[in-house]
Every structure is written in structure tokens, then in C-alpha cells.
Amino acid sequence: xxxxxxxxxxxxxxxxxxxxxxxxxxxxxxxxxxxxxxxxxxxxxxxxxxxxxxxxxxxxxxxxxxxxxxxxxxxxxxxxxxxxxxxxxxxxxxxxxxxxxxxxxxxxxxxxxxxxxxxxxxxxxxxxxxxxxxxxxxxxxxxxxxxxxxxxxxxxxxxxxxxxxxxxxxxxxxxxxxxxxxxxxxxxxxxxxxxxxxxxxxxxxxxxxxxxxxxxxxxxxxxxxxxxxxxxxxxxxxxxxxxxxxxxxxxxxxxxxxxxxxxxxxxxxxxxxxxxxxxxxxxxxxxxxxxxxxxxxxxxxxxxxxxxxxxxxxxxxxxxxxxxxxxxxxxxxxxxxxxxxxxxxxxxxxxxxxxxxxxxxxxxxxxxxxxxxxxxxxxxxxxxxxxxxxxxxxxxxxxxxxxxxxxxxx
Numbered sequence: 001x002x003x004x005x006x007x008x009x010x011x012x013x014x015x016x017x018x019x020x021x022x023x024x025x026x027x028x029x030x031x032x033x034x035x036x037x038x039x040x041x042x043x044x045x046x047x048x049x050x051x052x053x054x055x056x057x058x059x060x061x062x063x064x065x066x067x068x069x070x071x072x073x074x075x076x077x078x079x080x081x082x083x084x085x086x087x088x089x090x091x092x093x094x095x096x097x098x099x100x101x102x103x104x105x106x107x108x109x110x111x112x113x114x115x116x117x118x119x120x121x122x123x124x125x126x127x128x129x130x131x132x133x134x135x136x137x138x139x140x141x142x143x144x145x146x147x148x149x150x151x152x153x154x155x156x157x158x159x160x161x162x163x164x165x166x167x168x169x170x171x172x173x174x175x176x177x178x179x180x181x182x183x184x185x186x187x188x189x190x191x192x193x194x195x196x197x198x199x200x201x202x203x204x205x206x207x208x209x210x211x212x213x214x215x216x217x218x219x220x221x222x223x224x225x226x227x228x229x230x231x232x233x234x235x236x237x238x239x240x241x242x243x244x245x246x247x248x249x250x251x252x253x254x255x256x257x258x259x260x261x262x263x264x265x266x267x268x269x270x271x272x273x274x275x276x277x278x279x280x281x282x283x284x285x286x287x288x289x290x291x292x293x294x295x296x297x298x299x300x301x302x303x304x305x306x307x308x309x310x311x312x313x314x315x316x317x318x319x320x321x322x323x324x325x326x327x328x329x330x331x332x333x334x335x336x337x338x339x340x341x342x343x344x345x346x347x348x349x350x351x352x353x354x355x356x357x358x359x360x361x362x363x364x365x366x367x368x369x370x371x372x373x374x375x376x377x378x379x380x381x382x383x384x385x386x387x388x389x390x391x392x393x394x395x396x397x398x399x400x401x402x403x404x405x406x407x408x409x410x
Contacts, residue, residue: 020047020050022047022054024043024046024050024057025057025060027043028040028043028060029060035129036068037064037129038129041064065130069130069131075248075318076106076174079317081317082318085309086109086174086204087113088303088307089205090117090172090204091116092305095169096118097118097119097120098114098119099121099166099170100114100122100171100172101122101124101125101155101168101196101197102123103155104126105125105131105132105150107138108135108138108148110124110174111172112138112148114170115148121147121148122148123163123164125153125158127153136150151164155188155192156188164196167196168196169197169201170202170204171189171193171196171201172203173188173189173192173203174205175188176301178298178299178311178320178322179322180268181346181348182347186268186273186274186347187346187347189273193272201271204303204304205302206270207301207302208268208270208301209301210264210265210266210267210268211262211263211265211297211299212265212282212284212295212297212351213261213284213298214284214294214295214338215256215257215292215295215323216257216332217254217255217256217294219253220244220254220256220294220325223254225238225241243323243324243325244322244323244324245320248316248318248319251320256296258313259287259288259290260285260286262298263282263283264282265351266344277343277346279342280341280343281339284337285337286335286336286337288332289334291330291331291332292326292329293329295351295353296313296321296324297322297323297349298313298315322349324352328355330355331362333365338354339354340353
């Protein structure tokens, strides 16, 4: 080093690193996201390697990850009941020598379960590049890179002979939402079972059922249809909230109470899926007294014989729930039946309660209880003892089994 050349101080190096990080952040901002955020993510990682405390890089990277890596991935991976059910189903259905197609790789868990079950090779597809890259690292970390191939494509773009050497013996997926249909499961599985699988291929899950159930929950209405705030009436705003998408945390807080059993709406065969729209009208039955405030729609999914997952009232898994709110809550009593009409177009579900008919039934039941006969009292008797004996016939409270057949009046 020349005598007149001073060495760089640590402070100078820090300043240069911070300046380099700022330049990378500015470059990342100008990058298009058409590659799923890959290049942008790489630049932000480089910026944070230079300056781990760069504010803009931290914020931009977090926004990028939230945009391209849905947050539900993390509670799903932490759902031990779901993971265990898939592990058991895959162990039961994947045989040594099978070629497996895993649709929706995520972190690679189900692909690794298939490899552990003895699959000859697992091809797992993931259309989001950031997720596909991370899954590739997870699979490598677990020593399974020679058994699992991550295909960074949408399953509809896979070509047998190019992306996979042969069709699959088993197709694994977990691409359902709270009512099975919202992530395009039927369209995806129709294509996969027809174009990417062998004629007698097995599927996990095998089938799914949508069911409906009458429920009561004051907390749910307080959350989705608050009547008043600071003394102001908010009811004219409530028509925007007909369908309540209930998060797991809200589900725990809302304490939904079943007023009757579940009733089947639709059944789906995932081994031979159909894209045909369907419509059904079903009667829901109440076996408990209370206030009918919503109809909960949930799913029951059979992964393999005897192995099921669901998001019903008794489940504590990561899935949310969907409840269809009544325009006007109605009194319910044991034996009440009311109709709902549900429709799907293979991708979306709608449900409507026949509320006009329900209100008529409630009014008719109220009329029965308001009839003068229920308020009769015996005529005054000369003999007080006779009056005392007679009075309980009409004056006593109806037995419990009768009391809950209709709404109470005050």
C-alpha cells in the first residue's frame, strides 16, 4: 500500500454496503413481476445481505412474499390432524414402483410423504416460482432430490413425455377451499385424471361431500352485522354481508351452536370428476330450540377408505368456514324444517334460504301458541279445593318437550 493511501475504515465499508443495498432496492422496484417475483426477490435478498437493516428492502420483500405466497400455507403446514390424515392415506394408497403426480406442491410435504411411502418417482407441480424454488430446497434438505422432481408449471401445462416420462399411477392433491370448489379442484382433477393419469389411477382424496346445517351464533352476527355503533343504526349496510367467510380464529370466538344435523347438498367423485353444474333443494331440520341465524356449509373429504378430513363444527383444523346469513333471524324449535337451494358451476357455490316459507312457518307456529285455548282458566268455583285441582290443567307451564315447539312470547 502506498504511504499516502489510507485504509478503508469499517465505517466506510458499512456506508458502501448501505449504498449498494439502496441501488439494488431501486432496481428491484423497476423489475416487472411477470416472472412471479423471482428476480425481484433475488435482488431484495442481495440488498439485505449487504444491509440487513435496510427498511425499504424489508418492507418490499414482505409485501412480495405476501403477494405471491398465500399466508394460509403456514397454518396448513402446522395442521397436525390434516398432515397425519394425508400421511396415513398416502401410505395406504401409494405402492412401491408407483409414479405419483402431486398437484400443488407447496412446501413439498405431500410429495415427500409419497416418496416415503415407496413411490418410484414423484412429480410435483407448482406454478408459483418462488414456492417452487423453496420446495426444491426443502426436498433437497430432506435428501429426496433423486426421488422427487419439482415441475414449475400449472398442472394443465404438463405434457406426458416431456415433463413426465409416463402417466401417473396416483394423483395427490389438496386444492380445496372451505366449500371444496373455490381453488378449481374439479377442473384441475378432471384434466389430471384424464390426461396425466393411467386409466385405473388412484386419487387422494377420493371423494368429497358438501353439507349444510342450521346454526345459531350471536357472536357471528355481532361480527358480521353489528346493529349499532356509538348509538347509530347500521342495518342499511348489512346487505353487503350475506356470506360470512369465517377465519379459524373467528370460528373459535363465534361459538357456533348447531340447531340440527347436517344435510347433504352435493357429492363429488375425485377419481372421476365432472364439470357439470348442479342445483339442489334440500330440507334442513332443527332438533334444538333457539334462533336460526345462519346456514353453515362445510365439507367432508375422504382421502382413503376410513380416512377423512372435514371443516365441520367439531373440527379444529386450519380451514375456515362459510356461513350464509339469514336476512332475518327466525325462531327455531325441534321439528322445524326449512328449505335451502344450493347451486354450483363446478367452481363456485351459492346458497339461498327460502325465508318467505320459513317466516310463514314461524308465524303459523306463533298463531298456535297465541290461540286463546292456551290461556284458558277454569271458571270460579264455589269449592276452592276444586279450583285448586283444576287450575294446573291450563295454568301450569307446558312440559319441556312441548315448550320448545314454538317461539316464546312475552
